[in-house]
Amino acid sequence: GGGKPLAPKNANNAAKNSLRVADIGAGTGNLSIMLLERGCEVVAVEPNDAMREIGISRTKDKNIKWVRATGLESGLEDSGFDWVTFGSSFNVMDRSQALKESHRLLKPQGYFSCMWNHRDLNDPIQEVAEEVILELVPNYTRGVRREDQRPVIEQHKDLFDTIIYIEEDFYFHQNIETYIAAWKSVKNPYWDLETSEGQELFDKIAYQMRHKLPSEFDIKYTTRCWSAKARN
Incomplete structure (x- = not known):
């Protein structure tokens, strides 16, 4: 049958219809904040204490629970989530x-979804940023976040099918400090801020x-998102 809509149509029924998201x-x-804005009930899993504390302060009084755990050992219950x-x-x-x-x-x-906001590497700002990084980190590469995720999902046909891919460009007005903060939050092997x-x-x-x-x-950024439906 058809899946549930991604957000309840009527906000008054949000509590009744809201999707439970891990x-x-x-x-x-x-992303948790965007999900909350769409009426979802969210359990946010984040092992990094500093990041999680910021997340907790940004989502006070919202329909969210924060959990200190890794993605592979979340400790959350079986079959408890819509998304x-x-x-x-x-x-x-x-x-x-x-x-x-x-x-x-x-x-x-x-449904499972994985998504990234990718910088447009031809943007003049991004070209300068890449030059700065390559000067200081000569072996810098962008890793698997830019790969097509379809093959890894297709390897698990027993678990997921009906793969959906969407992408959309958007422009974001930033100042230099928010731009640097975005770079700082990138998880990569080159600068471990710990x-x-x-x-x-x-x-x-x-x-x-x-x-x-x-x-x-x-x-300019492009959001890229792969989703797939869980098989029973």
Whole structure:
């Protein structure tokens, strides 16, 4: 049969109809907040204490529960969710294991989604940023977050089918500090901010960006999202 709509049509019925979502690797809550705005009930899973604290303060008095756990060992109950989402987090864990864990969490016919906001690498601002990073991190690569996620989902045909892919461009007005903060939040192996070396390297990157980029700019991104329906 047809799946539920992604958001209840009538806000008054939100409590009755609201989708229960596990947002895995929720970070500071960017995707969780969008889900809450659409009337969903959210369980946000984030192992990083500093990020989770920011997320908690941003979502006070909302229909959300924060859990300190990793995506692969979330400790959440079996078959408890209509939707499991990964906002810029599916690439930082073993994706096969993450799909198995998502299937465990989902109700029959529930949906899994993984999504990223990708910078347009031809944007002049982005070109300067890449140059700054490559100068300081010569072996920098963008990793699996830019790969097509369809093959890894198709390897798990026993768990998921009906793959849906959507993408959309958008322009975002940023100032240099919010842009640097976005870079800072990127999970990658090059600057681990828990270490003094990682913090020192990132401070050098931020210094160069402040000197080489304007104080405000519009920047193009593309959101890319893969979804699939859980098989019973």
